[in-house]
Amino acid sequence: MKINQQKCVGCGNCVPVCPMGAIYVDQSTTRATINDDACVECGACFRGMSTENLNPTMVRTVRKVAKFLRFRFEPEPDVCPTSAFEMHDLEMPRLIRQIFSDPVVEHKSTGIKGRGTEEVKTNDVNPRVGAGEVGYTIEFGRPGVGVRFFEIQNMTRELARNGITFEKKNPITHLMTNTSTGDLREDILQEKILSAIVEIKTEITRVEEVLRIVHDVNDKIDTVTAVGISTRCDENGEDKILDPLLEELGFVHVRAKTNMGLGRVTNQIELKKIEEINI
Amino acid sequence: MTNTLHRYGSAESFRDDYIIFAIPAKGLNDDDCIPKLKDFLRICAKHNPANIGNGNRSSLAPEKGLKPSAHWTRNKKPDWNKVIDEVGKSGTVSAVFAHENDAQACFDEVVKADFGLSVNMSTSVENAKRVAKACGVSRHSVEYALPFNDPHDHLPNSQVLELSTMCGHGMVSFNFAKKMLDMVREGRRTPEDAAATLVRFCPCGVYNPVRAKRLIEEACKEQR
Ligand code: SF4
Ligand code: SF4
Numbered sequence: 378m379k380i381n382q383q384k385c386v387g388c389g390n391c392v393p394v395c396p397m398g399a400i401y402v403d404q405s406t407t408r409a410t411i412n413d414d415a416c417v418e419c420g421a422c423f424r425g426m427s428t429e430n431l432n433p434t435m436v437r438t439v440r441k442v443a444k445f446l447r448f449r450f451e452p453e454p455d456v457c458p459t460s461a462f463e464m465h466d467l468e469m470p471r472l473i474r475q476i477f478s479d480p481v482v483e484h485k486s487t488g489i490k491g492r493g494t495e496e497v498k499t500n501d502v503n504p505r506v507g508a509g510e511v512g513y514t515i516e517f518g519r520p521g522v523g524v525r526f527f528e529i530q531n532m533t534r535e536l537a538r539n540g541i542t543f544e545k546k547n548p549i550t551h552l553m554t555n556t557s558t559g560d561l562r563e564d565i566l567q568e569k570i571l572s573a574i575v576e577i578k579t580e581i582t583r584v585e586e587v588l589r590i591v592h593d594v595n596d597k598i599d600t601v602t603a604v605g606i607s608t609r610c611d612e613n614g615e616d617k618i619l620d621p622l623l624e625e626l627g628f629v630h631v632r633a634k635t636n637m638g639l640g641r642v643t644n645q646i647e648l649k650k651i652e653e654i655n656i
Numbered sequence: 657m658t659n660t661l662h663r664y665g666s667a668e669s670f671r672d673d674y675i676i677f678a679i680p681a682k683g684l685n686d687d688d689c690i691p692k693l694k695d696f697l698r699i700c701a702k703h704n705p706a707n708i709g710n711g712n713r714s715s716l717a718p719e720k721g722l723k724p725s726a727h728w729t730r731n732k733k734p735d736w737n738k739v740i741d742e743v744g745k746s747g748t749v750s751a752v753f754a755h756e757n758d759a760q761a762c763f764d765e766v767v768k769a770d771f772g773l774s775v776n777m778s779t780s781v782e783n784a785k786r787v788a789k790a791c792g793v794s795r796h797s798v799e800y801a802l803p804f805n806d807p808h809d810h811l812p813n814s815q816v817l818e819l820s821t822m823c824g825h826g827m828v829s830f831n832f833a834k835k836m837l838d839m840v841r842e843g844r845r846t847p848e849d850a851a852a853t854l855v856r857f858c859p860c861g862v863y864n865p866v867r868a869k870r871l872i873e874e875a876c877k878e879q880r
Contacts, residue, residue, distance in 0.1 A: 393831035394857070421827045425857040427719040429726070451844065453727050454835060455718070455853050480659075480825035481712050481859050498748075499681035499774040500797040512799070520662070520821050521830045522810045571826050588802075595805045603662045607799035614794030620781075623800065630800035631667035634660065635784035638796030639767060640774035643685040 378416055378423060382408050384461035386436045390454060391422050391462070396571060397523050409461070417523055417571045418475035420482075423462040431458045470564045473526075477548070478571035494546045494576060497607040502640040505544075505578070506607055511619060512578050514605040515591055519572035526552075527566040528598040529573055533559030535594050536577060541587065544576035581608075581618055585626055605634075614638075659824025660750075660778040660862050661801045664817040667780040673867045674759035674787070675778040676700065677750035678771065685772050686746040692771040693749045694740050699769060700751030701736040703762035708736055708751040709861010710743045716855045716865070732852040739861060754866035756783065764791045815875040819868055823858035832857070840872050847872040 380391075380400075387407040392400050399415035400422065402408070436458055443450060452458065467475055475482055496514055497506050506512035515532065518524030529549065536543075537559035543550040554560045579587055588604065595602045608619040623630045642648060660675050678696045680686035693710075700708050708715050715734030719726070743749060753759035759777075766775055777784040781800070788795050804811060811817060812830045819833035820826075836850040845853075851868035 393835045394829060395831075396826050396829040398829075398831065419827065421829065421857060424859065425718055425827055427722055427726075427856065429722045429724060431724065453730060453853070454832075454839065454845075455856060456722065456727075460720075480827065495679065495681060497797040497799050498677075498679050498776050499684075501774050502681040502684050506797060514661075514799070516662070519824075519826050520664075520804070520811070520817065521826055592805060596807045599808055601808075601810055602805045604802040604805075605661050605799045606802060607797060609797050610795045612794070614788060614796075616795075616798055619798075619800070623802075628802050630802060631780050631782075632661065632663060632665075632670065632778075632801040633781045633784065634776050634778045634799045634801075635781075635788070635795050636797040636799075637763075637767075637775045637777060637788060637793050639771070639793070640681060640685060641772045642681075643772040644683065644687045647684050 378411055378418055378420070379463045379465060380409050380411060381461045381463055382406065384433050384459040385409050386433050386440060386459055388440070388450070388452070388458060390452065391426060391457060394422055394426060394455070396421055396521050415569070417478040417569055418467065418471070419478035419571050420464065423464045424481070425455070426462070427453070427456045428460040429456060429458045430460050433459045470568050473565050473568050474570050477573050494544060496576065497636055498634065499640060500609065500636050501638045502642060506609055508609050509581055509618070510578055510608065511581050511584055512607040513576065513587060515575045515577070516603045516605070517573050518570060518600050519603060520601070522601045523569050523571055524573065524600040525567060525569045526561050528600055529575065530559065530561045530566065531598050532591070532594045533561065533575060535559070535590055536575070539586070539590060541577050541579060544578065547574065547576040549573055549575050581622065584619070584622055588626070588628070661799060662804070662821060662824065664814065664821040667782060669818065670780040670783060672754040672870060673779055673864050674753040674756065674783060675750055675862055676753070676759060676763055676766070676775065677748050677778070678773045678775050679748045680746045680773055689746050689773065690743055692773060693743050695769065696766060696771060696773070697740045697743065697749050697751065699765045700762055701740065703753065704755070704758045705751040706754045706864050706866040707734065707855065707861050708739050710739050710749050711747045711860050713739050713742050714855060714858055714861030714863065715739050716852060718856045732848070750860065750862050752862055752864045754864065756787070760787050760790050763787055767791050767793060815871065818871050819854060822863045822868060824862065825858070825860065827857045827859065828854055828863070837872060837875055841876050847876070
């Protein structure tokens with residue numbers, strides 16, 4: 378992400394908008410500047426801010442006069458008055474920042490946007506987590522902190538060391554050079570992103586152990602993690618296994634995504650395959 | 657993707673926060689899913705949603721090339737039709753409701769429409785259970801959000817966290833949520849204006865302006 382220095386008037390509106398705190402008004406130039414190392418290319422500034430196309434010279438003059446008179450400007454807080462943000466094409470490894478941080482950029486490795494897969498959201502159509510199994514989404518960097526890939530690697534290595542396997546279609550798994558050791562691609566390790574999700578699955582008996590691993594590794598990496606933990610309900614729509622277990626382990630779990638079970642296969646090719654199996 | 661799992665708050669604080677979303681499964685029910693996704697959103701739009709979104713656009717979106725007069729006449733009216741018209745490819749579409757009866761009526765109609773797509777509800781565990789039961793549906797799977805692990809004290813206070821995490825993709829920064837809270841505290845914006853400003857940063861359309869307004873009002877009363 379770049380800020381056009383000819384256009385920027387240093388109003389500072391964009392400074393708090395950045396989730397990574399990467400934007401500051403440079404006192405020597407009185408223009409907003411981006412700290413490239415902190416910027417994760419999320420697009421919150423470029424896309425999220427509304428814009429005007431005011432003449433920068435005119436705005437600077439008005440601002441100078443108002444400042445001299447100690448008038449307080451009260452513009453809309455989400456507007457860049459001169460459309461100064463510019464998004465440029467990126468190349469690897471920096472491109473990886475955008476792929477994992479900008480929610481409207483398509484994730485090439487999965488074909489879906491975002492940082493994970495369909496998880497249990499389509500478990501009714503595409504069974505991933507079966508009865509007695511537990512799915513985990515371990516999210517790094519969110520909310521609002523960010524993470525570097527070498528920190529994620531600390532976790533994937535520890536999970537792999539404990540014999541845990543990774544969801545094949547997950548974008549982080551795609552970036553592994555060795556899924557049995559949890560090693561990630563060397564060229565991206567220092568890159569910073571807004572967040573990423575590692576997806577795994579275990580038997581119900583390993584829940585306590587996995588959550589302990591996440592907790593212990595998080596102590597050693599300078600970011601936040603958020604775990605989503607999922608299971609299949611019984612035929613009456615009840616979860617009599619994971620819910621009580623989390624209760625017993627002392628984990629507050631008041632919020633959830635609930636798959637209501639309305640999905641089914643409707644693509645003709647897949648229906649044909651099912652028919653053939655049934656014959 | 658909408659990323660609504662890790663909204664911060666107590667179970668009680670989700671009393672005005674019911675997200676219903678439809679998602680096609682790749683290769684299994686995504687052929688010709690766009691008309692179904694649009695119909696899903698049309699049903700949602702009938703039941704008094706707080707916001708709807710198609711993953712790329714919210715009902716209240718950033719405005720480019722504003723006229724200077726916009727500072728006094730800012731649009732705060734959600735546009736459902738734009739969101740519905742712009743569903744262009746297979747992906748998650750969603751609606752947020754601030755009242756359980758609206759969410760339930762919407763979900764009931766979605767069940768009857770029988771799109772064959774996966775439909776999820778993101779809210780408190782108990783809210784979703786009640787809606788499922790009222791509509792005669794058995795829950796298929798459930799993904800619980802566990803509390804944030806923050807051993808290095810990165811996270812801000814709960815008021816900022818509640819506002820910021822309503823955009824699950826992190827597009828509402830802590831600093832901006834705090835700025836909007838402070839602007840309301842200082843009497844420079846109304847809670848409604850502040851909520852509308854925050855909504856525009858969430859491109860998926862899952863940000864809940866009704867809950868945001870309530871949280872801002874409560875936060876301003878209970879100074880920290
Ligand atoms: S909002 Fe625009 S004009 Fe104002 S400081 Fe940021 S880039 Fe510069
Ligand atoms: S792209 Fe994102 S991280 Fe980079 S400056 Fe803009 S808001 Fe900040």
